[in-house]
Each structure stands twice: as C-alpha cells, then as structure tokens.
Amino acid sequence: MKFQNVIGFAHDSAHPLGVLLINLGTPDAPTKTAVRRYLAEFLADPRVIEAPRSLWWLILHGFILRVRPARSAKAYQSVWTEEGSPLLTISRQQATALQERLDNRLAGAVQVELGMRYGNPSIVSALERLRDASIRRLLVLPLYPQYSGTTTGSTFDAVTRALANWRWLPEVRFVNQYHDEPAYIRALIERIRAYWAEQGEPQRLMFSFHGIPKDYFLNGDPYHCQCHKTARLVSEGLGLPRDRWQLTFQSRVGNMEWLKPYTDETLKEWAASGIESVHVVCPGFAADCLETIEEIGEENRRYFLEAGGRHYGYIPCLNDTPAHMEMLADLVQRHTLGWPESPVAITRVAADGVA
Numbered sequence: 104m105k106f107q108n109v110i111g112f113a114h115d116s117a118h119p120l121g122v123l124l125i126n127l128g129t130p131d132a133p134t135k136t137a138v139r140r141y142l143a144e145f146l147a148d149p150r151v152i153e154a155p156r157s158l159w160w161l162i163l164h165g166f167i168l169r170v171r172p173a174r175s176a177k178a179y180q181s182v183w184t185e186e187g188s189p190l191l192t193i194s195r196q197q198a199t200a201l202q203e204r205l206d207n208r209l210a211g212a213v214q215v216e217l218g219m220r221y222g223n224p225s226i227v228s229a230l231e232r233l234r235d236a237s238i239r240r241l242l243v244l245p246l247y248p249q250y251s252g253t254t255t256g257s258t259f260d261a262v263t264r265a266l267a268n269w270r271w272l273p274e275v276r277f278v279n280q281y282h283d284e285p286a287y288i289r290a291l292i293e294r295i296r297a298y299w300a301e302q303g304e305p306q307r308l309m310f311s312f313h314g315i316p317k318d319y320f321l322n323g324d325p326y327h328c329q330c331h332k333t334a335r336l337v338s339e340g341l342g343l344p345r346d347r348w349q350l351t352f353q354s355r356v357g358n359m360e361w362l363k364p365y366t367d368e369t370l371k372e373w374a375a376s377g378i379e380s381v382h383v384v385c386p387g388f389a390a391d392c393l394e395t396i397e398e399i400g401e402e403n404r405r406y407f408l409e410a411g412g413r414h415y416g417y418i419p420c421l422n423d424t425p426a427h428m429e430m431l432a433d434l435v436q437r438h439t440l441g442w443p444e445s446p447v448a449i450t451r452v453a454a455d456g457v458a
C-alpha cells in the first residue's frame with residue numbers, strides 16, 4: 104500500500120492517459136527565412152526523400168533551399184491569418200475540442216497535447232508536457248487517415264526518437280490509420296452533403312489526395328490503396344455512380360513520377376471535354392492547410408475555369424466539426440480500451456475493504 108503511488112498508473116488526474124495529436128507542421132511565419140528552416144527539416148527526412156543522402160544533400164542545399172522558400176513563402180502569405188498558419192490554428196482547435204470531449208466522457212483522466220512533425224510545437228515539447236503531467240500511458244494519434252511511410256511512418260520515427268531520452272517509458276500505442284473507419288466515412292459524407300445542400304450537386308466530384316512518389320507505392324507503401332478505399336466508401340455512401348467521381352493526387356514536388364492521375368491535369372482535361380461543374384474534396388487532410396486552401400481552393404480553381412469550366416467548389420476539410428471530433432474521441436477510447444484495469448483502482452477497492 105505504501106508504494107501505490109509509485110507503481111500505480113491509473114487513468115486519473117494523478118496519472119492521466121496522454122494523447123499526442125500529431126500533424127505535419129508548418130513554418131513559424133510566412134517569410135523566406137522561416138519557410139527555409141521548415142523545408143530544411145522536412146526535406147531532410149529520409150522517409151520523405153529516399154534519394155541517397157550525399158546526392159540529395161547537394162541538391163537540397165545547392166538548389167531547392169535557394170529557390171523554393173521564396174516561392175512557398177508567397178503561397179503561405181496568401182493563406183496566413185491573424186492567428187497564423189491555418190494548419191496550426193485548426194490543429195489547436197482540434198486539440199482543444201478533443202480535450203473537451205474526453206473530459207466530458209472521462210472527467211480529468213486524459214491530457215491531450217499537440218505536436219507537429221516538423222516545426223512547432225515540436226513533438227519533443229509536447230511529450231515533455233505529457234511527462235510533466237505524469238502520464239504512464241500514451242496514445243499517439245497522427246492525424247493522417249491513410250497510412251504512408253512518408254507521414255505516419257515518419258511520425259513514429261520522431262516519437263520513438265524523442266522517447267529514447269526518457270528513463271521511464273510510458274506504455275505506448277500508436278494509431279496506424281483510420282482510412283475506413285465508419286465514423287470517418289460518415290463525417291465525410293455529412294460534410295459533402297452539407298455543401299451540396301447549399302451549392303447543389305456538381306456534375307463531377309473529385310477526391311484529391313496528397314501524392315507520393317510512385318516508387319514508394321511500388322515498393323510497398325499502402326497509401327495508394329487506402330486512399331482508394333476511402334474514396335470508394337464515401338462515393339458509395341453518397342450513392343454516386345462511378346462516372347460521376349474520380350480520385351486524383353495533388354501536390355507533387357520535383358520531376359519524378361508521382362501517383363496518378365494528377366489533380367491539375369485531370370481538372371484541365373475535364374474542362375476541355377465539356378464538364379462544367381466540379382466540386383473537390385480532400386479527405387486525406389484532417390485540417391485545411393496550404394495544400395487545400397491555396398493549391399485546391401485557388402490554383403486548381405484557376406486551372407479549371409481558365410480551361411473552360413464554369414463552376415468550381417472546394418469542400419472544406421473536416422477540421423473541428425462535431426462529427427470529426429466525436430469520431431476522434433471514439434477512436435481514442437477504442438484504442439485504449441484494452442489497457443488493463445489499473446493497480447491503483449484495484450488497491451483503492453482493497454482500501455475500501457471490498458476486496
């Protein structure tokens with residue numbers, strides 16, 4: 104009994120369950136310097152760029168980091184708000200909303216922290232806050248519905264690297280993907296139907312996912328298949344015939360072949376072939392960010408309208424909508440259900456003289 108606080112690891116306010124929400128991350132400011140710092144960290148990740156290190160280092164520092172930051176900073180300036188980068192603002196709203204939902208369900212037994220894979224708040228700092236809260240159990244929840252080595256795999260690397268400096272590790276679980284979770288699919292369907300209730304139905308619905316180099320897929324990354332399953336389940340739920348929707352991949356970087364068909368080329372082809380109205384939804388992004396607001400909301404809209412399209416609508420991400428937050432709270436609870444009853448709870452029963 105004397106040692107119960109030392110050995111105990113209950114989910115209660117003394118030792119809450121730690122939930123680490125993770126997304127990709129974003130520059131600290133929409134400036135060339137801040138964007139260069141962010142890209143240098145991002146593009147040095149061997150999960151993101153698999154090219155041999157010495158060769159890649161020369162290309163990255165000799166060319167990319169001299170040219171791209173200025174261009175990307177301009178794009179970031181067009182989406183930046185008073186609160187900062189949309190990705191960070193929305194991720195913070197998600198962390199707060201998830202904390203509130205879990206507090207309502209489990210009263211003080213869970214602490215949610217937000218960490219970004221690249222940039223701030225860092226994964227190291229988020230884990231330190233959880234350690235300060237004396238967590239003994241940790242659920243890592245990367246906000247990537249579809250698994251890819253480039254995102255989910257890289258997040259795993261960063262978390263385990265940070266934990267390598269902890270003397271007393273918590274029990275750890277790591278959510279791998281949730282691309283076919285019924286509640287995630289339902290939330291997407293609800294989001295699209297709500298948009299259609301206001302805007303009417305388009306001739307075509309495009310599911311645009313962030314791409315990855317084609318070689319990563321050929322070498323076994325399951326991302327491509329999981330994107331296809333998400334899109335199929337959502338289109339089935341909407342009752343859309345096969346010829347009214349299409350999955351495409353956006354955001355390619357460099358000259359390699361990426362997953363196809365490409366979002367920009369497909370929109371131009373559709374406009375040229377007489378399709379007049381299109382809505383685009385991006386189910387792979389849990390939060391709106393540069394790649395959705397600027398690339399899909401602005402750049403690709405321009406391509407479609409310039410090629411002869413007449414109506415283009417971008418359907419926002421799930422962000423902190425109630426259906427999304429409810430789904431994430433359920434996911435946390437289901438992923439932590441199997442954790443056995445805590446010794447503290449059991450000793451408390453003993454102290455009450457019941458057992």
Ligand SMILES: C=CC1=C(C)c2cc3[nH]c(cc4nc(cc5[nH]c(cc1n2)c(C)c5CCC(=O)O)C(CCC(=O)O)=C4C)c(C)c3C=C
Pocket residue numbers: 127128129130142151152171175188190247251253254313314315316326354356387388391392393394
């Ligand atoms: C060059 C390789 C890249 C791979 C592989 C890649 C995969 C990948 N990315 C996301 C999600 C996001 N990417 C975002 C921005 C972004 N992505 C890359 C490159 C790769 N991504 C770059 C260089 C950038 C920065 C912007 C630019 O310079 O063009 C973002 C948005 C970040 C923000 O601040 O808003 C997200 C989110 C996924 C899901 C993915 C693989 C599945």
Ligand SMILES: [Fe+2]
Pocket residue numbers: 313354
């Ligand atoms: Fe990306």
Ligand SMILES: [Fe+2]
Pocket residue numbers: 354393394398
């Ligand atoms: Fe982009």
